[in-house]
Amino acid sequence: MPSVTRPAAGKRQDRREELERRLFAATEELVGAGASFTELSVERLAAAAGISRSTFYVHFEDKGDLVRRLATTVLSELRDVAGAWWETAEHAGRAGLTTAITAIVAVYRHRAAAFTIITETAAYDPSVADELRVLMQSIIDATRQAIERGQAAEVMRQVHPAETAAVLTWMVERAGYQLVRGADPARDATVIEVLTDIIWATLYTDPPAKPRT
Structure with missing residues (x-):
């Protein structure tokens, strides 16, 4: 019986990597525009990346x-x-x-x-x-x-x-x-x-x- 674990795991990894790239890009854009990273809230970072606050915490501790x-x-x-x-x-x-x-x-x-x-x-x-x-x-x-x-x-x-x-x-x-x-x-x-x-x-x-x- 063909295994579906590897393809599913691969898709999850791809989604995780894509979300990371979006968050990195959004965070760097905000800071590059003059924002202080210390003062940036998770809500603002998530919104800039086009995701929800809850999704952020699914993938990142903080x-x-x-x-x-x-x-x-x-x-x-x-x-x-x-x-x-x-x-x-x-x-x-x-x-x-x-x-x-x-x-x-x-x-x-x-x-x-x-x-x-x-x-x-x-x-x-x-x-x-x-x-x-x-x-x-x-x-x-x-x-x-x-x-x-x-x-x-x-x-x-x-x-x-x-x-x-x-x-x-x-x-x-x-x-x-x-x-x-x-x-x-x-x-x-x-x-x-x-x-x-x-x-x-x-x-x-x-x-x-x-x-x-």
């Missing part, structure tokens, strides 16, 4: 739960675009690093309101702060692994991998938050250039050694 999931989504975008450099760090040239930084800056530009919501909520909601810390640590760990591979391939300097990864990751985060989010887009190219200069000079030998064959 506003903090919404922000935790938003953080997971947005930082996953950062991981995805940074992954192109992580995966080839021991072979990538400066152009590859610039491409990755450009993509990261684009995420901060496109999801500016989301980063505002996440950072401001983390300041008073411990559960959001913990989620953000875990997500950022995953990015730091991936950066550390890229540095270790680069050192093994003798194309990166013998810096302290864990500490250097943490410093560089938080540097990029602060630059994105303070210099990209809500700032003049005309400055993005300069921010990208400066971040590339700092990361390249910190990590890579000069001139970079050729990857071993």
